[in-house]
Amino acid sequence: xxTWEWTGLIGSGALLAGFVGSLTGLGGGxxxxxxxxxxxxxxxxxxxGASLISVITTSSGAAAAYVREGFTNLRIGMLLEIATTxxxxxxxxxxxxxxxxxxAVVFGGMLIFSAYLSVRPGRQHPLRPPDPxxxxxxxxxxxPQGATRQPYQVYAVPAGFGLMGVAGLLSGLLGIxxxxxxxxAMDQVMNLPFKVSxxxxxxxxxxxxxxxxxxxxxxxxxxxxxxxxxxxxxxxGSWTGARLLVHLPTHALRTVFSVVIFxxxxxxxxxxxxxxx
Amino acid sequence: xxxxxxxxxxxxMARLIGNLLRGGLVLSLLLVLSGTVLYLGxxxxxxxxxxxxxxxxxxxxxxxxxxxxxxxxxxxxxxxxLLGMFVMLLTPVARVLLSLVxxxxxxxxxxxxxxxxxxxILFFSLVGRAx
Numbered sequence: 001x002x003t004w005e006w007t008g009l010i011g012s013g014a015l016l017a018g019f020v021g022s023l024t025g026l027g028g029g030x031x032x033x034x035x036x037x038x039x040x041x042x043x044x045x046x047x048x049g050a051s052l053i054s055v056i057t058t059s060s061g062a063a064a065a066y067v068r069e070g071f072t073n074l075r076i077g078m079l080l081e082i083a084t085t086x087x088x089x090x091x092x093x094x095x096x097x098x099x100x101x102x103x104a105v106v107f108g109g110m111l112i113f114s115a116y117l118s119v120r121p122g123r124q125h126p127l128r129p130p131d132p133x134x135x136x137x138x139x140x141x142x143x144p145q146g147a148t149r150q151p152y153q154v155y156a157v158p159a160g161f162g163l164m165g166v167a168g169l170l171s172g173l174l175g176i177x178x179x180x181x182x183x184x185a186m187d188q189v190m191n192l193p194f195k196v197s198x199x200x201x202x203x204x205x206x207x208x209x210x211x212x213x214x215x216x217x218x219x220x221x222x223x224x225x226x227x228x229x230x231x232x233x234x235x236x237g238s239w240t241g242a243r244l245l246v247h248l249p250t251h252a253l254r255t256v257f258s259v260v261i262f263x264x265x266x267x268x269x270x271x272x273x274x275x276x277x
Numbered sequence: 278x279x280x281x282x283x284x285x286x287x288x289x290m291a292r293l294i295g296n297l298l299r300g301g302l303v304l305s306l307l308l309v310l311s312g313t314v315l316y317l318g319x320x321x322x323x324x325x326x327x328x329x330x331x332x333x334x335x336x337x338x339x340x341x342x343x344x345x346x347x348x349x350x351x352x353x354x355x356x357x358x359l360l361g362m363f364v365m366l367l368t369p370v371a372r373v374l375l376s377l378v379x380x381x382x383x384x385x386x387x388x389x390x391x392x393x394x395x396x397x398i399l400f401f402s403l404v405g406r407a408x
């Protein structure tokens with residue numbers, strides 16, 4: 001296959017991944033690695049390298065928009081980034097040590113877990129007395145709702161911090177944003193409003209990914225000719241997706257996409273177990 | 278006690294961060310796009326590279342950055358793409374640096390310390406030797 005055709009195919013696949021990823025809020029990164037490994041037979045180390053860079057692209061793009069609207073909690077983001085960056089370094093180091101077949105299996109498990117999280121109904125947040133640690137760290141904030149700003153309380157900071165370390169580890173190990181685990185930590189454990197946890201999670205993804213990208217770069221996981229179509233495709237796809245978001249039935253899309261992710265997860269596990277990676 | 282921990286007086290900071298992220302993203306995409314045009318123009322017709330088998334090897338950050346700059350000076354596509362990748366990678370780092378300054382201006386020593394820790398971690402992850 002000539003280079004232009006191969007590059008074009010990967011670019012189109014990445015565009016689709018970025019488009020659906022931004023429509024469903026699951027991010028394009030989670031399907032880039034299966035696309036490259038299962039679809040194009042790329043070694044998983046090059047695949048997670050290209051995926052990680054594309055994850056920074058979507059994070060920067062979306063974060064730029066949301067941070068100005070005032071949903072993102074900058075203090076929570078900064079504090080939890082200590083956990084995610086440390087985890088990310090650990091994950092990137094592990095990626096070099098673990099056998100690729102095991103990485104494929106973990107990736108498959110992560111896909112299935114994300115599929116499950118995306119269809120699970122949200123939880124109502126009960127009213128509780130304020131958390132002293134969250135108060136001391138001044139994490140409680142407000143977010144826009146209509147014309148006013150609605151206040152919210154933050155809880156269980158140490159548990160959220162720990163879970164964020166795990167999210168960072170998975171991000172560095174698999175080259176993904178780990179948005180699902182981050183939202184789980186902030187939405188379910190720390191009790192943040194959904195819109196605040198999704199935007200703050202997105203905000204942190206770029207920094208988390210940057211922490212493992214340095215190690216990927218030194219190890220030679222970042223191959224420019226492969227990163228290039230993935231990065232451009234995901235950028236165009238997620239940009240388009242974000243613009244069409246309000247016009248499309250995102251709930252139905254989310255259900256369909258989670259089935260796709262589930263199947264991809266199974267395939268990754270089978271491929272890993274079969275030694276085909 | 279201030280009930281809204283993250284008061285919306287953070288607005289100027291948020292706007293600045295938004296612009297920084299957007300600027301870094303656009304610059305990076307332009308670099309990668311020009312690298313792509315150059316790359317496909319030069320070798321679009323040749324057989325596609327084979328990434329089925331991993332052939333990378335470990336080299337430190339300074340060596341890779343130095344080679345990328347050398348490639349840029351010679352006008353090679355690879356150099357432009359790598360430069361775009363570096364910009365993409367360093368944009369979130371620049372955002373943390375900007376937050377450090379902003380928390381400093383807000384006289385918020387706790388979050389200056391938090392931001393500084395993140396910056397140190399990022400610094401070591403980039404220039405520290407990969408094990």
